[in-house]
Amino acid sequence: MIRITDRTLSCLDKFDVNGEELRDFARLLVEIGVDWIEVSEKAYQLMGELPEGGKYVLRLKHANSAAAYHDFHRFVCRNAQENADGNVCTEIVLNDIHERYTFARYSGYQSVRIRGLDDLLLGNYTSAFQQIRKSFSGFVEMCPTNGSYCATAITAEWISSGGLDVVTSFGGIGGFASTEEVILLLKLQRVRKVGKSYPELPQMRRTLESITRLPFSHNKPIIGEHIFVVESGIHVDGIMKQPKCYEPFPPETVGQTRRVTLSKQSGMASIRIKLDELGLPIEPKQIPKLLRAVKKKSVEVNRTISDEEFLSLTREFAASV
Amino acid sequence: MKIRKHIVDTTLRDGEQSPDISFSRCQKLRIAEILINAGIEQIEAGVPASNSYEKETVRRIMERKGSAKISVWSRLNVDDVRHCIDCEPDIVHISVPVSYVHIYSKLRKNKTWVMNQLYSCIGLLEANKAEISIGFEDAFRSDITFLFTLTRVLADLGITRLRLADTVGTTTPTVCSEMFLQLGLRLGTDAKLGFHAHNDLGMAVANTLSALKSGCEYADTTMLGIGERAGNCDFVKLIRATGSLFDWGITTADAEHAQKEFIIMLNGGI
Numbered sequence: 001m002i003r004i005t006d007r008t009l010s011c012l013d014k015f016d017v018n019g020e021e022l023r024d025f026a027r028l029l030v031e032i033g034v035d036w037i038e039v040s041e042k043a044y045q046l047m048g049e050l051p052e053g054g055k056y057v058l059r060l061k062h063a064n065s066a067a068a069y070h071d072f073h074r075f076v077c078r079n080a081q082e083n084a085d086g087n088v089c090t091e092i093v094l095n096d097i098h099e100r101y102t103f104a105r106y107s108g109y110q111s112v113r114i115r116g117l118d119d120l121l122l123g124n125y126t127s128a129f130q131q132i133r134k135s136f137s138g139f140v141e142m143c144p145t146n147g148s149y150c151a152t153a154i155t156a157e158w159i160s161s162g163g164l165d166v167v168t169s170f171g172g173i174g175g176f177a178s179t180e181e182v183i184l185l186l187k188l189q190r191v192r193k194v195g196k197s198y199p200e201l202p203q204m205r206r207t208l209e210s211i212t213r214l215p216f217s218h219n220k221p222i223i224g225e226h227i228f229v230v231e232s233g234i235h236v237d238g239i240m241k242q243p244k245c246y247e248p249f250p251p252e253t254v255g256q257t258r259r260v261t262l263s264k265q266s267g268m269a270s271i272r273i274k275l276d277e278l279g280l281p282i283e284p285k286q287i288p289k290l291l292r293a294v295k296k297k298s299v300e301v302n303r304t305i306s307d308e309e310f311l312s313l314t315r316e317f318a319a320s321v
Numbered sequence: 322m323k324i325r326k327h328i329v330d331t332t333l334r335d336g337e338q339s340p341d342i343s344f345s346r347c348q349k350l351r352i353a354e355i356l357i358n359a360g361i362e363q364i365e366a367g368v369p370a371s372n373s374y375e376k377e378t379v380r381r382i383m384e385r386k387g388s389a390k391i392s393v394w395s396r397l398n399v400d401d402v403r404h405c406i407d408c409e410p411d412i413v414h415i416s417v418p419v420s421y422v423h424i425y426s427k428l429r430k431n432k433t434w435v436m437n438q439l440y441s442c443i444g445l446l447e448a449n450k451a452e453i454s455i456g457f458e459d460a461f462r463s464d465i466t467f468l469f470t471l472t473r474v475l476a477d478l479g480i481t482r483l484r485l486a487d488t489v490g491t492t493t494p495t496v497c498s499e500m501f502l503q504l505g506l507r508l509g510t511d512a513k514l515g516f517h518a519h520n521d522l523g524m525a526v527a528n529t530l531s532a533l534k535s536g537c538e539y540a541d542t543t544m545l546g547i548g549e550r551a552g553n554c555d556f557v558k559l560i561r562a563t564g565s566l567f568d569w570g571i572t573t574a575d576a577e578h579a580q581k582e583f584i585i586m587l588n589g590g591i
Contacts, residue, residue: 121494121530122566148562149555153527156493172523181523188491188522218341221490221523221551228550229340234396235549242426245459246549248489248521261340264372299374302345 002159002192003035004182005141005167008208010040010059011174017211019046025207028200029170030054033193034179038076038167044069063088082109089113089139096120097128103135110138113167118147120154129161141165144177151177156185170204171216171223180204180222180254188249199255228258231304233267236260240269262305264298266291278307280314290317323568326533328556329515329541330356331365332583333382334394335553336543346378351586352544353382356389359579360571363390363539365414369404370395379408386411392454397438402445412452414484415442419468420459423488432467436474443478454482456517461485461492461500472507482513484539487528490521490551494531501535515539518554520546525554526562533567544583556580 006029009022022043029037030053038057039047050056050071058072063080066072066088076089089111092102096119106112120128132140142163144154155166155177172178180201186192205223209215218226228251230236238245239258251258260273271291275282282290293313298305305313332352337344344352349367356364364386369376383391392412395401405413417439418424424435439455446453455475457468475483485500492500501514508514516532518525518541529540546555560569560576569576 119562119565121527122563126495148526149558150524150527150530150562152523153494153531156524157495160493160495178523185491185493185522219339219520219547219550219552221520224551226340227521230549231340232338232549235338238423238427241429242422244422244489245427246489248491263343264374265338295372295374298343299345302348303343304340 001164002186003141003165004179005036005038005057005165006034006169006179007038007059007143007167007176008170008173008179009043010038011169011176012211013040013042015211015213017043017046019048021207021211022047023049023051025170025204025211026054027051028204028207031200032179032183032198032204033196034168034183036074041065044071057089060088076113082111086110089141091115091143097123097131100128100131100135103132107135109136112136112139113141113143115143115167116145117154118145118150120144121148121150121157125154125157126161129158129163133162139165141167143167146172146175146177151175152181152185155182159186159191171208171220173208173212178221184222184249184254187253197253197255199252202255222254228256229261230258231261231263231270232265233270236273237267237269240273262294262298262310263303264295266294266298274307274310275314278311280311282314282317286317290314293317323566326537326563326567326569327363327539328361328559328569328571329363329365329392329539330361330543330556331517331541331553332356332543332547332556334365334367335517335541335548337367338549339547339552342547346374346381348586349378350381350385352583353385353389355579355582355586357385357387359575361389361579362570363392363412365392365394365541366410368394368401369408370401376404376408379410383409390452395442397435397442399438399441399445402442406445406449406451410451412454412482413446413449414454414456415439416456416458416486417471418459419457419463419471420488421464422462423459436471439471439474443480452482453480454484454515455480456484456486456515458486459488461487461496462489469503469507472504476508476512481508481511482515482539483508484515484517484541485532486517487519490519490525492528493524494527497528497531498535501532501537505536512536513538515541517541519549520551520553520555523551525552526558529554529559530563530566533563544580 057074060077063077078091091113094116142158144151168179169176390411393410542556543553546552
């Protein structure tokens, strides 16, 4: 079974965040079904209590402080020596696979996290994964970093190679694979939570944007606000016949809805949809002329046409007929 | 020595299909200038069949193309191809649907129709000086047997430019690699393979890298990764991520400079 540890709540220490925001986000992480939620010591102190239903990992600055935290059964600590209880996962940072000589120091450890390897796909990653599994006989979780914009793909390939445990963060915050990209990928590959939808994702995006004061881009995979806004006439036509033509998953799966916009790229299908959407009656033979008018207007204003502008154009048409 | 690879910039075509983006003619000419100055060798300038304004814009870009090659995009129909020919581009790229969802659900046709249309469209271009590039739309959800059949047909017709599109952005690096390796085996060394990635699952750069390692020569990118839905492979990110492996004919600094110029242009500067 593939297990996802989300480390978002250990990436927010430098932001001005309060315990309630962290608890709310943790609840949403529980809802979307991540297996473990990693929190930092600072986040834990702010949260005060851990929302029910979740399983939590505490990120420690020093491994020997594990004993002080009774609410946790799992811990993670960078470069930690293995402890007697075996409940501290040692995080090993590898900038690239050539640093594998450092494995020797940790061989025999029962629980390791490999963090880094952001340029792994430049080389023979299959062989690298085999080497990692050969070096560690116990628990290994992969935590790729996104320095080469490949973290989600590295995660995907780790899982394909037989890896079971991965570490991600929401929106890729902190420079990791994006939790939402990985959960959707696994859903589409039919290997994890195939029937589940994730309507919580827009709220999670808004919460994180509020905490960090950094908006995600409108076309951020899975959570971008505009990824289901369709403008191209060819795409609108295809989607209306069969959404799978141009949508890898329905917008409702990720808590979004589809929106058709009008511009110089629109086609007849786009016009028909807008007319239906706005409840505007127009004779079918007028639609080609209306399309030409929309394209002309869009070129004049150099942007999409708003619903109000479209309404005004259809009124002009109705009046002129 | 690094292997030479080539960027095909599709900011003016797929990039403009991004819902937030609409370029005036003046902006398109400026973008083309930025791309040419950056050393990008091929610019996918638009879809001539869209409207006459677009067609005229492509003609103007052709007048200023310098050393870049200008390609135009066509659906698999002869009317679209005729509009492309009118622009006198260097390359006509014809997008051929190869997945069943595109052939049967979107177009409501069948594989025989696709094959016949392919012959008709290529036939129109036989006497034309434009290079023909064929794109397999939704290649990674296609019936692989049909895809390879089309590949053989194209090879018999002497078409060597072939582009695979991950239309809904769901492929993974290993799958991508396997596809390109198989195509390379079938087409031999004459084939010039390209890849058009979408970023729906955040893997456009990774998949493009994988394709390039597996025999692909041409990578479609856009400025800032703009494009349909979650966009396409980001130009600067690809150069940064792969610069240690491939020779793009463009330095990372030049790529970043071009991106800065593009952002200035988008924000109202020229």
